[in-house]
Amino acid sequence: MSDQDQGDDGDIPMMQKLLDNPFLLLFIGVASPAVLYLGWGLMEIVTIPAR
Amino acid sequence: MMVNNSFRTCPDTGLKFFSSAENLIKANAVAGVVFLLIGGMFGLLVGLTRWQAVHLLGAEDFYMVLTAHGLNVLIFWMIFFEIAILYFCSSVLLGCRLATPRWAWVGFGLMVIGAVMNNVIVLQGNSSVMMTSYVPLEAHPLFYLSLILFAVGALIGSFVFFGTLVVAKAEKTYEGSVPLVTFGAITAAIIAVFTIVSGAIVLIPTLLWSVGLVGEIDVLAYRMIWWAFGHSSQQINVAAHVSVWYAIIAILFGAKPLSEKVSRTAFLMYILFLQLASVHHLLVDPGLSSNFKMFNTSYAMYLAVMASMVHGLTVPGSMEAAQRARGHNAGLFTWLRKAPWGNPAFSGMFISLVGFGFLGGITGVVMGAEQINILIHNTLYVPGHFHATVVLGSTLAFMALAYWLVPVLFRRELIWKGLAKWQPYVFGLGMTGVSLFLMGAGTLGVPRRHWDIGFAGTGGITHEFPAAAYTMLALNGMSVILAVAGGAAFCLIMVGTILFGKKLGNDEPMAEPCIVAPVTDEEYAANGGSAFAIPGTIVLALVFFVSFALYYFINWKYLAETWGIG
Ligand code: HEM
Ligand SMILES: [Cu+2]
Numbered sequence: 001m002s003d004q005d006q007g008d009d010g011d012i013p014m015m016q017k018l019l020d021n022p023f024l025l026l027f028i029g030v031a032s033p034a035v036l037y038l039g040w041g042l043m044e045i046v047t048i049p050a051r
Numbered sequence: 052m053m054v055n056n057s058f059r060t061c062p063d064t065g066l067k068f069f070s071s072a073e074n075l076i077k078a079n080a081v082a083g084v085v086f087l088l089i090g091g092m093f094g095l096l097v098g099l100t101r102w103q104a105v106h107l108l109g110a111e112d113f114y115m116v117l118t119a120h121g122l123n124v125l126i127f128w129m130i131f132f133e134i135a136i137l138y139f140c141s142s143v144l145l146g147c148r149l150a151t152p153r154w155a156w157v158g159f160g161l162m163v164i165g166a167v168m169n170n171v172i173v174l175q176g177n178s179s180v181m182m183t184s185y186v187p188l189e190a191h192p193l194f195y196l197s198l199i200l201f202a203v204g205a206l207i208g209s210f211v212f213f214g215t216l217v218v219a220k221a222e223k224t225y226e227g228s229v230p231l232v233t234f235g236a237i238t239a240a241i242i243a244v245f246t247i248v249s250g251a252i253v254l255i256p257t258l259l260w261s262v263g264l265v266g267e268i269d270v271l272a273y274r275m276i277w278w279a280f281g282h283s284s285q286q287i288n289v290a291a292h293v294s295v296w297y298a299i300i301a302i303l304f305g306a307k308p309l310s311e312k313v314s315r316t317a318f319l320m321y322i323l324f325l326q327l328a329s330v331h332h333l334l335v336d337p338g339l340s341s342n343f344k345m346f347n348t349s350y351a352m353y354l355a356v357m358a359s360m361v362h363g364l365t366v367p368g369s370m371e372a373a374q375r376a377r378g379h380n381a382g383l384f385t386w387l388r389k390a391p392w393g394n395p396a397f398s399g400m401f402i403s404l405v406g407f408g409f410l411g412g413i414t415g416v417v418m419g420a421e422q423i424n425i426l427i428h429n430t431l432y433v434p435g436h437f438h439a440t441v442v443l444g445s446t447l448a449f450m451a452l453a454y455w456l457v458p459v460l461f462r463r464e465l466i467w468k469g470l471a472k473w474q475p476y477v478f479g480l481g482m483t484g485v486s487l488f489l490m491g492a493g494t495l496g497v498p499r500r501h502w503d504i505g506f507a508g509t510g511g512i513t514h515e516f517p518a519a520a521y522t523m524l525a526l527n528g529m530s531v532i533l534a535v536a537g538g539a540a541f542c543l544i545m546v547g548t549i550l551f552g553k554k555l556g557n558d559e560p561m562a563e564p565c566i567v568a569p570v571t572d573e574e575y576a577a578n579g580g581s582a583f584a585i586p587g588t589i590v591l592a593l594v595f596f597v598s599f600a601l602y603y604f605i606n607w608k609y610l611a612e613t614w615g616i617g
Contacts, residue, residue, distance in 0.1 A: 019315050020228050022216055022237050025322055029241035030248070033279065033326035036351070038249070040343055041275045041330075048271075048338045 056148055062560045063459060071152035072142035072215075076135045077460055078159055079208075080453065081549065083131030086166060087446070088542040090123025095535045098485070102528030103505060103521050110502045114179040117500060119170065121182035125441065126201070126284070127166045132449050133239065133291050134159075134208040139456070140236035140294065141215035147224040150214030158207030165201030172197060181500060183277060186257060186268040195258035199251065206247045209240045231308055231315065232301070235294025238318045243287045245326055249279035271338050282329035288441055289359070290321055292403065292448035296366045299400040299451060303391065305567040306373035307575075309365045309585075317365075320358035328352040331419040335428055341421070348419045356416055363408045363595070368588040375584065376574040383587045399451025399475035406479065407444030410486050411436065413599050423606040426613065432493025439486040442534075447479060450541050455565060457545055463552030464561060471544050478537025484530025492523035 018024060058069040096116045099107040108116060142149045149155060172178050178190035216237070219225060229237070253276040259265040297314070300306040308314045330347035333339055367387075374386035391397045414436040418424050427433065458465050465471060497504055497520050504520070506512040555561065 015316075016228070019234070019319065022213060022241075025237065025319070026213070026241045026244060029238075029322040029326075030245045032323055033245055033283070033329070037327050037329055037347060038252075038276065038279055041333075041339065042272065044339050044343055045269070045271050045275065 058148075059557075061459060062558050063564070064566045066143050066459075067146045068460075069142055069148045071155075072138050072149040073460065075149065075152065075155050075159065076138045076143075076456075079131045079135035079138070080457070080460075081545075082159075082163060082166075083128050083135065083449075084453070084542050084545050086123045086127035086131060087538065089170070090120055090125075090128055091535055091538040091542075093117075093120035093123060095531060096120075098528050098531030098535075100502070101524050102531075103503075103524055105528060106503070111176065111179070113502045114181070114500075115173060115176050118179050118181050119173045122169060122173065122198075123166075124446075125182060126198075127162075127169075129284075129288055129441070129445065129449075130201075130205050131162065131166075132453075133243070133287060134162075134205065136291050136295070136449075136452075137208065137212040137236055137240055138215075140233045141212050141219065144230055144233050145215070145219035145225050147215065147219040147222055150211055150218045152211075154207055155211040158204040158211065161200050161204030161207070163204075165197045165199070165204060168193060169197035169201070183281065184257070185277070186260070186270055186273045189261055192258055192261040195254050195261055199254050199258065202247045202250045202254070205243065209243045209247070212236070212240050228311075231311060232294050232298045234315055235290055235297060235318055238321050239287045239290035239294065241322055242283055242290055242326060246280055246283035246287060249276055249283065253277045253280060271336060274336060275333060275339075278329045278332040279326070282332055283326045285437070285441060286321065286325040286328075288445040289325070290318070292407070292445040293318075293359075293362045293366075295448045295452045296362070296400055296404060297369075299396055299448075299455070300366060300370045300373070301569070302455060302566050303394070303397050304370050304373040304377075305569040306369040307570060309368050309372060313361060314365055317358040317361040320354050324351045324355040324358075328355060328419065331424070334421050334424045344421055348421065352419050353416075356412070359408075359412060363404065363412070364588060364592055366404060367591060368585040371585045371588050372575065373570045376570045376577065383590060386587060393472050394454075395471045395475050396451045396455040398472075399447050399454065399479075402475055402479040403444050403448040403451065406439055406447070406483060406486075408595060409598065410483065411440035411444050413602050414490065415440065416599070417603060417606050423610050426606060426609055427493050429499060430493035431489045431497045431499045434499050435486050435489030435491075435493055438482060438489065443479065443482045443486060447475060447482070450478070451475065453541075453545060457548055458552065458561065459565065461549050461552070462555045463548055464555065465544070466547045466552050467544050470540055474537055474540045474544065476537075478534055478541065481530050481532070481534025481537050485527055485534055488523045488527035488530060492520050492527065495520040495523065497524070 012020075056069070058067050059073075060067055093116045096108055097113070097120050099105050100113050100116075138149060138155070141147075172191050172193045175191070178194040180188040180190045180194070184190055184194070216229070219229075228234070253273060256265055257268055257273070260268050297308065327347040328351065330339075330344055331352065334344055334348065370390075371386045374389065379386045379389045390401070414432075418427065418433070418436055454465065454471060457463075493499070495517055497516060504516050504524075506514065
């Protein structure tokens with residue numbers, strides 16, 4: 001892997017490309033709990049019937 | 052802006068220390084230790100108050116001190132030290148200058164102001180809202196402001212870390228992928244960003260509410276968003292201490308991870324799932340559906356737990372493989388017996404690994420299951436559990452790293468080596484006691500955050516806890532003293548080393564070498580070559596799984612007995 005940091009990364013596996021991209025990981029790491037936890041949780045709280 | 056590119060090459064480790072990064076690492080690490088010392092002393096007062104026969108503080112002081120304890124250790128100590136780790140894992144491990152050191156100093160300044168201001172406000176006595184500051188409990192507005200300042204500072208630190216990754220890549224200071232330890236730090240920093248943003252979302256409106264600009268804060272929504280902050284911040288700790296484990300086995304044994312791919316994938320699972328487990332704090336909250344609770348705490352959380360078990364297997368496994376390659380190949384456990392048990396960097400790390408896995412991990416899974424959570428919800432079992440994770444696990448791992456890092460950074464010999472040798476055992480034993488006895492008391496129903504379970508002066512309340520509960524609290528009190536002695540010893544050794552440790556000349560190496568050359572492929576090959584030749588670790592893992600399964604089922608049995616039928 002060390003001999004291919006020339007920008008020609010045709011044969012680097014998908015998964016490694018993901019792991020080598022901190023900003024993509026940052027996006028996933030913030031977006032997924034924002035949707036599955038904060039978003040879903042808020043949805044449930046605002047749809048509690050008002051008695 | 053002037054870029055300061057001066058660096059030194061460490062004669063002991065060969066690492067490049069850029070002066071811009073080096074000073075920031077020092078400042079953050081020292082600030083962390085100071086707040087650990089302060090927070091630990093508050094912990095002593097809390098423990099001695101809950102020991103019913105001693106019952107040190109009055110009610111008002113108790114809740115004030117408990118608030119100060121939680122914030123100083125959980126937030127200030129942990130996050131200062133983590134910022135030091137982030138700068139180390141980026142600038143030092145990648146061998147490049149720190150991006151925007153001035154911003155890093157601004158961040159540090161905000162964190163110091165926030166932490167000091169918070170202590171001043173809490174100790175004035177009208178902000179005893181505990182670290183969770185659940186509304187409608189109301190603290191002084193500066194309480195919220197101080198936490199916001201601290202969080203903004205930490206966010207700046209996280210972005211300086213990401214910026215440094217960009218610098219390293221642009222200046223080509225490394226080839227291929229970043230080292231595994233840096234990858235773990237990236238995981239921690241990503242979780243930190245989500246944590247801090249959630250903290251801002253919840254604390255800014257609360258600040259406005261406390262000054263009267265916002266009419267009401269929804270109690271459920273507050274709890275939900277607060278735990279995105281409160282729980283995720285614990286996961287920064289986990290990602291950081293796992294990185295520290297990998298760093299220490301690389302430093303002390305020259306160990307290579309059994310599989311880079313597996314370890315990185317496990318970190319990716321942290322990024323994806325760890326933060327969702329925040330729901331385990333809301334398991335008895337009304338208004339949230341079981342779908343929401345179960346999806347997040349079972350399906351998602353178990354994937355994160357699996358990732359921790361992967362690390363729990365590969366860290367000792369990599370160490371075993373390296374030790375075997377270096378000739379400690381006899382029997383099942385020679386590799387472990389021949390480890391440097393007198394070196395606090397090792398003993399601290401290993402106690403952290405075992406304590407985090409056996410005590411913290413197993414109890415965490417039990418508490419995270421909606422049904423059996425109810426057995427111990429809001430009892431002292433909860434602090435019992437998290438003193439195993441964040442103290443025995445994270446704090447002890449950070450202490451272990453500090454034993455290695457502080458002499459290297461400050462170019463001074465460690466002082467009081469005899470005491471240092473014992474410190475992880477004393478602290479580890481004390482904390483194991485604190486964890487177990489708090490859990491014991493919790494199992495007997497003793498509530499957490501409770502000044503007096505004898506209900507003196509309450510008039511009407513007559514509930515009686517079993518005598519064993521009082522014994523548990525007394526045993527906890529004794530363990531607290533041991534733990535605080537161990538914790539204080541650490542702080543003194545660190546401060547003492549920085550101030551009085553024998554100074555080393557510019558190119559003078561330390562008396563004892565502090566890093567082991569990486570095990571080569573030939574050495575691994577001579578040991579059979581298989582990364583899976585780790586029978587000792589496999590046995591340890593089996594012991595772990597048996598304990599795990601037993602304890603899990605025992606709790607279901609307790610649950611079955613809670614409400615008798617007939
Ligand atoms: C140095 C020795 C320490 C001792 C003796 C100690 C002891 C205690 C005790 C007895 C409690 C009381 C629980 C209750 O009444 O509800 C407590 C709470 C707590 N401790 Fe510690 N602890 C120590 C270190 C730490 C560290 C290093 C951390 C985090 C890194 C930590 C985090 C907490 C938190 C978050 C709480 C809960 C506060 C709350 O309920 O608001 N402790 N501790
Ligand atoms: Cu949690």
